[in-house]
Amino acid sequence: MERRTFIELLGAGTLLVPPLACKLRGPIAAGPTNLNGIPTTCELCPNKCSLLAVVKEGRLAKLNPNPENPKSRAMLCARGNAAIQQVYDPDRLKQPLIRAGERGEGKWRPVSWDEAFDFAANKLKAVKEKHGPEGSLWSSTEGFQEVFFKNLGQAFGSPNVMRHPTLCLASMTLAYSTTFGTVPSFDLLNADYVIMAGANRFESIITPDTMDLIGGTMERKAKLIYLDPRFTVTASKADEWHPIKPGTDLAFILAMLNVILTEERHDKAFVETYTLGFEQLLEHVKPYTPAWAEKETEIPAADITRIARAFADAAPRAVFYAGRRSSWYTNDFQMRRAQAILNAVVGNWDREGGMVPNRKVAKGEFTFMPWDDPKASRVDEVEKAFPLANAKDGVYLPLRENVLKGTPYPVKAWMIYKQDPMHALPDQGKTLEMIQQMDFVGVVDIAMSDTAWYADVVFPESHYLERTDPIEVMPGIWPAAVYRQQAVKPLHDTKPMLDIAQGLAKRLGLSDYFDYTIEQWVEAEAKELPVPNGMEHMRKHGVVGFEKPKYGTTRNAVHRFVTKSGKIELFSERLQEAGHDPLPVYTAPAQPPANKFRLILGRKATITHAALTNLPWLHEHNRENDLWIHPEPAARLNIQTGDLLEVSSTAGTVKIKARVTPEIRPDCVFMLHGFGKKSAWLRRVHNVGAADSILLETAWDKVSGNAALHETFVKVGKA
Amino acid sequence: MREPVWEFLIVNYLFLGGLSAGLYFVSGLATWIQDRECKPAYPALARLGALLAPWPVSLGSALLILDLGKPLRFWKLFMHVRWRSPMSIGSWLLVAFTILSLAYLWSWLDDAERRRWIGRVPRRAYAMLPAFLRAWLEADGAPRRRILALAGLPMSVAVGIYTGVLLGAVQSRPFWNTNLVAQMFLFSALSSGAATLVLLRFLSKDRPGLRELRFLYGLDIILMGLELFIVLPYLIHGNLSSLAVKEALGLVMGGPFTFAFWGVFLGLGLLAPLAVELWEFKPFLLGRGPFHVNPRWAMVAGALVLIGGYTLRYVFVFAGQATGF
Amino acid sequence: MGTKTKTKRYAMVIDSKKCIDCKACVVACKAENKVPEGVFRNWISVERSGDYPKLRMTFEPEQCHHCDEPSCVRVCPTGASWQREDGIVLVDYDACIGCKYCIIACPYEARYHNPETHTVDKCTFCVHRVDKGDLPACVETCPSKVRVFGDLNDPKSPLHQLLATRRHEVKNPQTGNGPQLYYLL
Numbered sequence A: 001m002e003r004r005t006f007i008e009l010l011g012a013g014t015l016l017v018p019p020l021a022c023k024l025r026g027p028i029a030a031g032p033t034n035l036n037g038i039p040t041t042c043e044l045c046p047n048k049c050s051l052l053a054v055v056k057e058g059r060l061a062k063l064n065p066n067p068e069n070p071k072s073r074a075m076l077c078a079r080g081n082a083a084i085q086q087v088y089d090p091d092r093l094k095q096p097l098i099r100a101g102e103r104g105e106g107k108w109r110p111v112s113w114d115e116a117f118d119f120a121a122n123k124l125k126a127v128k129e130k131h132g133p134e135g136s137l138w139s140s141t142e143g144f145q146e147v148f149f150k151n152l153g154q155a156f157g158s159p160n161v162m163r164h165p166t167l168c169l170a171s172m173t174l175a176y177s178t179t180f181g182t183v184p185s186f187d188l189l190n191a192d193y194v195i196m197a198g199a200n201r202f203e204s205i206i207t208p209d210t211m212d213l214i215g216g217t218m219e220r221k222a223k224l225i226y227l228d229p230r231f232t233v234t235a236s237k238a239d240e241w242h243p244i245k246p247g248t249d250l251a252f253i254l255a256m257l258n259v260i261l262t263e264e265r266h267d268k269a270f271v272e273t274y275t276l277g278f279e280q281l282l283e284h285v286k287p288y289t290p291a292w293a294e295k296e297t298e299i300p301a302a303d304i305t306r307i308a309r310a311f312a313d314a315a316p317r318a319v320f321y322a323g324r325r326s327s328w329y330t331n332d333f334q335m336r337r338a339q340a341i342l343n344a345v346v347g348n349w350d351r352e353g354g355m356v357p358n359r360k361v362a363k364g365e366f367t368f369m370p371w372d373d374p375k376a377s378r379v380d381e382v383e384k385a386f387p388l389a390n391a392k393d394g395v396y397l398p399l400r401e402n403v404l405k406g407t408p409y410p411v412k413a414w415m416i417y418k419q420d421p422m423h424a425l426p427d428q429g430k431t432l433e434m435i436q437q438m439d440f441v442g443v444v445d446i447a448m449s450d451t452a453w454y455a456d457v458v459f460p461e462s463h464y465l466e467r468t469d470p471i472e473v474m475p476g477i478w479p480a481a482v483y484r485q486q487a488v489k490p491l492h493d494t495k496p497m498l499d500i501a502q503g504l505a506k507r508l509g510l511s512d513y514f515d516y517t518i519e520q521w522v523e524a525e526a527k528e529l530p531v532p533n534g535m536e537h538m539r540k541h542g543v544v545g546f547e548k549p550k551y552g553t554t555r556n557a558v559h560r561f562v563t564k565s566g567k568i569e570l571f572s573e574r575l576q577e578a579g580h581d582p583l584p585v586y587t588a589p590a591q592p593p594a595n596k597f598r599l600i601l602g603r604k605a606t607i608t609h610a611a612l613t614n615l616p617w618l619h620e621h622n623r624e625n626d627l628w629i630h631p632e633p634a635a636r637l638n639i640q641t642g643d644l645l646e647v648s649s650t651a652g653t654v655k656i657k658a659r660v661t662p663e664i665r666p667d668c669v670f671m672l673h674g675f676g677k678k679s680a681w682l683r684r685v686h687n688v689g690a691a692d693s694i695l696l697e698t699a700w701d702k703v704s705g706n707a708a709l710h711e712t713f714v715k716v717g718k719a
Numbered sequence B: 001m002r003e004p005v006w007e008f009l010i011v012n013y014l015f016l017g018g019l020s021a022g023l024y025f026v027s028g029l030a031t032w033i034q035d036r037e038c039k040p041a042y043p044a045l046a047r048l049g050a051l052l053a054p055w056p057v058s059l060g061s062a063l064l065i066l067d068l069g070k071p072l073r074f075w076k077l078f079m080h081v082r083w084r085s086p087m088s089i090g091s092w093l094l095v096a097f098t099i100l101s102l103a104y105l106w107s108w109l110d111d112a113e114r115r116r117w118i119g120r121v122p123r124r125a126y127a128m129l130p131a132f133l134r135a136w137l138e139a140d141g142a143p144r145r146r147i148l149a150l151a152g153l154p155m156s157v158a159v160g161i162y163t164g165v166l167l168g169a170v171q172s173r174p175f176w177n178t179n180l181v182a183q184m185f186l187f188s189a190l191s192s193g194a195a196t197l198v199l200l201r202f203l204s205k206d207r208p209g210l211r212e213l214r215f216l217y218g219l220d221i222i223l224m225g226l227e228l229f230i231v232l233p234y235l236i237h238g239n240l241s242s243l244a245v246k247e248a249l250g251l252v253m254g255g256p257f258t259f260a261f262w263g264v265f266l267g268l269g270l271l272a273p274l275a276v277e278l279w280e281f282k283p284f285l286l287g288r289g290p291f292h293v294n295p296r297w298a299m300v301a302g303a304l305v306l307i308g309g310y311t312l313r314y315v316f317v318f319a320g321q322a323t324g325f
Numbered sequence C: 001m002g003t004k005t006k007t008k009r010y011a012m013v014i015d016s017k018k019c020i021d022c023k024a025c026v027v028a029c030k031a032e033n034k035v036p037e038g039v040f041r042n043w044i045s046v047e048r049s050g051d052y053p054k055l056r057m058t059f060e061p062e063q064c065h066h067c068d069e070p071s072c073v074r075v076c077p078t079g080a081s082w083q084r085e086d087g088i089v090l091v092d093y094d095a096c097i098g099c100k101y102c103i104i105a106c107p108y109e110a111r112y113h114n115p116e117t118h119t120v121d122k123c124t125f126c127v128h129r130v131d132k133g134d135l136p137a138c139v140e141t142c143p144s145k146v147r148v149f150g151d152l153n154d155p156k157s158p159l160h161q162l163l164a165t166r167r168h169e170v171k172n173p174q175t176g177n178g179p180q181l182y183y184l185l
């Protein structure tokens, strides 16, 4: 059936049966629901969905979605459901381990916690003595107990606390905050016209966006325009899929701006009142005509014009969605900036169905003893090289380059929490080199990741279902504060990160900074939740959410945006001062030479990053990764589905099976993340398929330092 | 293509069940037809069939039980009579058939044989049997042969049909879901009984007489002819049928089972033995020259019929499951 | 649709167009019902068509249709397969001998041989949850709320209302089984 008829039919039904959209319009706050199960919060991806853990005879029986969380919209995805298997995984980490053989040899000595702590503390002290506290690197990916890990690194005195955003979304957040002073959310539940450029929402699950795109956008006949070199699930649901030439999204957006501004379809009143630099913008986009963009993007000029008009006409209920993983190209920041500018000029700011500044649920803070600021500057020299970037999070790839070079100073100890740099960073060879030049590597994980496989000490953290964690605020249009409480006792000899931090702190003479229990920490946070008896409420419900979204709070003359000028900065002086283009300037991406392909990346709903592929319930749906290649080049190279291929870049070579499919452009190849594991404790994926990180070359976005993971060209041939 | 859940154990079960039915049927006919002296016309044939009939089906039933996920629960089959379940009816039928064929076998034993068998049963156990049964076991079976033969004819036809109905009654498998399957299985079962007897009669010490062979050949030719007349309409009808049936038939018309069906079942298993037997029968048919039989050819024909019968079940069991709606 | 009686008639409406093939329902079912590796009570069938760049891909969630005239129940020799008054078709695991006849007889491929219990198994509509007033696990967990579960005989149920207002079909009605999964068009 044509999409149009389908949508009309959908419309007919919505009259009598309230669709998801309406039901969810007012999320529940403290309603007395009968919740059977222990309310807690999923940890299998960054979304933090609320759930109810059903425990029978001390064992986890089932995880059910907790409908009280307005952000997770009463769902639990495949991964969330599979979390039980992490707890009872026979391959999981069961006690502390100290390396017995060479790094990566897989020989381990199970030890007591005392021995592990002593061993690690001595190594850290030795590095501190020789190289100072800055000789240590503390890297982690977001998680509720990440704060204790970061605090340990800071209390230790290291400036080198390194978080994950520059592998993920840093260019996007920087671009939006440069423009609006904040990073907004997108009201997909109410938007009428949505453009998504490589934001694969139906496979890369983001709450509530994924659900709202179905329950809102699709239920309500809204339009979804999707740009992606691949035919993804999102592409299959969209009204239009345009297989855009990779790296040219900026040209598409600039041409949209060209149409909207030259045809004066922008929101003049809004632009006048709230923005700065419209004149410069108008001048700037003149050369970027749809006809020009057609050559860059390979999307017909007529389509670009039509989309631009329809987008502007639908505004303010129209959004150009930001996307989340923006570790794409070396000009990623400018591409996201152009999105932000496009959204701004149609006036969708802070409107129902538009782009809405995030609200937060208030919570308290536990006060602990502060430490001195580190004396040394960061090894990644972020302040110097990326003055606009978030210095606290650091810039990961420039950091690796510096550590490998030993400049500006040596870094010889690496502590890693809830992160797998062997797969999360491009160029696995370099990451291995970085590990090998360390005097000490300590990993806190729940599974034997490939990074843990190369560590000196592995600290097994208790699984999230076995822990009580701090309260976390999830900002958004439907914000929530969520709580993670222990559902079952730890099955093995594992500890939560706070206990691990305390164990190390004691031996490093830092105990004063960790002089509290998780209960005290959480109670301090719960005290200021906007509900009576916060702690009691959290234990019973696991979440505090808001009934209704609020629109328009920043749409008044007195509102000052958190930018230099206090306005929405279409033209950015800050960028100019930092030596960057104040308005997004297009440079055409390099093209793969003959017989080479651009390697692009993306997600699948049953995998989180490089993890979870070893869990049986998920593994059943992803037994091995393969290389997507279009039939046309495949025919040229005489490649058939199932053939073993040799794929190589300047960074490395892998062997992987072919999947010949029209669901990708002829100039790209694609593979899933999370396979080709070196760790023999990940039995199902050990040496199965191939790791994309072996192929990816090192590149980063010029403004934010965000990794640029789609800049690698690979040679493909039969093995 | 879908994964089969019934595999070779079931193929064997269907084949062996049919074989017993065929043996009983042919033996029954040989008993029932009398010569001028009111004696069974083909006693050697009748006795051989009777002695063999109970065993294939017993082995088949054992295989069926082995194929169960829960073999130790097989008795639950006999806690119910479910009229609409072919397997339920079939299970009861097979039990009745097996008992009947054992009784029939017993009736064909002579005094000494009977006594020898009874002698093997421990005294005390034997004494526990009811008196009428003991009397029955000890009495001469000859007078009962004819009535048991007669009872066995519809029973073996029922068993032969059942092996087909078990598949044919599954409406979700278009490949099976036609009444022709039951008939095909029936005629194939009966002819495999005849073929076994041809084969074994040539292997036994007393060579079969010409009359006996004429009877066997005649029967076999009729059965194979009938089978052929079922197969052809099955194929024609199937090809003119709904898409689901046509697709299912595709598996034998130019798919993974084409060779097994056309080459082995139809060619080797049906047409070849039919040709051999017709060739041998030619003098009789044309009324010219004496009827004689080349034992080697006869045995080849018999063996081919058995291979064909087995292949038929194999193709049906597997191809039927590979397709659906 | 079911006849007008006071008894319940459970059924499911499926809005396939909303399905994103995320497998949440599949994993939730495995967790809820301890379904072993390699076999499934529910699954998503994918259909692809078209030529680049005009491609199509559609997803259809599938599971037992809890038929009105279930052929699985008919062929079962032991009565282990049976149907409740409310239409839910179940297997009595203590009575099942594992003959697999019902697997073959089900036109919807809904049944499997459980390699752990050696009996036959399939979707139960999560009776143990439904009888407590909860939704089936797959229905509850779905991010897109593709499935609507309810009582056909209750005119107030969302399921009944959906069927009253939206065009729908059942799969392969020609099987004669009277399947009770309704797919919205």
Ligand SMILES: Nc1nc2c(c(=O)[nH]1)N[C@H]1C(S)=C(S)[C@@H](COP(=O)(O)OP(=O)(O)OC[C@H]3O[C@@H](n4cnc5c(=O)[nH]c(N)nc54)[C@H](O)[C@@H]3O)O[C@H]1N2
Pocket (backbone or CB within 6 Å): A043, A141, A143, A164, A167, A168, A169, A325, A327, A417, A418, A419, A420, A421, A423, A424, A425, A426, A444, A445, A446, A447, A449, A461, A462, A463, A464, A601, A602, A608, A609, A610, A611, A673, A692, A693, A696, A709
């Ligand atoms: N090639 C490639 N690289 C990428 C990406 C890509 O798509 N392709 N994506 C990028 C993006 S967007 C991101 S966000 C990053 C993510 O990068 P990572 O954060 O490294 O992602 P994961 O692979 O999820 O690794 C997380 C690790 O934490 C462990 N873990 C899970 N739960 C817990 C817990 O409760 N406690 C502890 N201590 N450990 C736990 C897991 O076992 C796993 O080893 O990767 C980036 N890098």
Ligand SMILES: Nc1nc2c(c(=O)[nH]1)N[C@H]1C(S)=C(S)[C@@H](COP(=O)(O)OP(=O)(O)OC[C@H]3O[C@@H](n4cnc5c(=O)[nH]c(N)nc54)[C@H](O)[C@@H]3O)O[C@H]1N2
Pocket (backbone or CB within 6 Å): A045, A046, A168, A169, A196, A197, A198, A199, A200, A201, A203, A204, A205, A206, A227, A228, A229, A230, A232, A244, A245, A246, A247, A248, A249, A323, A324, A325, A326, A328, A600, A601, A602, A603, A604, A605, A606, A607, A608, A609, A710
């Ligand atoms: N199931 C699941 N969900 C997740 C995660 C997960 O690991 N698994 N991780 C979470 C995290 S941390 C993140 S950051 C988000 C990431 O979610 P998204 O922001 O949606 O990012 P990706 O899934 O990496 O999608 C990248 C898409 O961009 C396409 N693409 C590549 N090059 C180009 C280009 O030049 N132009 C355009 N228009 N498209 C291009 C790729 O083909 C791919 O489909 O997902 C979150 N949700």
Ligand code: SF4
Pocket (backbone or CB within 6 Å): A042, A043, A044, A045, A046, A047, A048, A049, A072, A075, A076, A077, A078, A079, A080, A081, A205, A207
């Ligand atoms: S989206 Fe899935 S994995 Fe992520 S938090 Fe929610 S349930 Fe867990």
Ligand code: SF4
Pocket (backbone or CB within 6 Å): C018, C019, C020, C021, C022, C023, C024, C025, C026, C044, C061, C141, C142, C143, C144, C145, C146, C147
């Ligand atoms: S959970 Fe819902 S959206 Fe996901 S695969 Fe199942 S039916 Fe489809």
Ligand code: SF4
Pocket (backbone or CB within 6 Å): C063, C064, C065, C066, C067, C070, C071, C072, C073, C089, C105, C106, C107, C108, C109, C110, C111, C122, C177
């Ligand atoms: S779908 Fe199959 S298993 Fe389910 S009731 Fe119908 S026939 Fe039985």
Ligand code: SF4
Pocket (backbone or CB within 6 Å): C075, C076, C077, C078, C079, C080, C081, C091, C095, C096, C097, C098, C099, C100, C101, C102, C103, C119, C120
């Ligand atoms: S496998 Fe079990 S439920 Fe199925 S037909 Fe046989 S006895 Fe009945």
Ligand code: SF4
Pocket (backbone or CB within 6 Å): C028, C029, C030, C032, C033, C041, C042, C063, C122, C123, C124, C125, C126, C136, C137, C138, C139
């Ligand atoms: S209703 Fe229950 S048993 Fe049936 S598929 Fe859904 S979760 Fe599985």
Ligand SMILES: [Mo]
Pocket (backbone or CB within 6 Å): A167, A168, A169, A324, A325
């Ligand atoms: Mo990310």
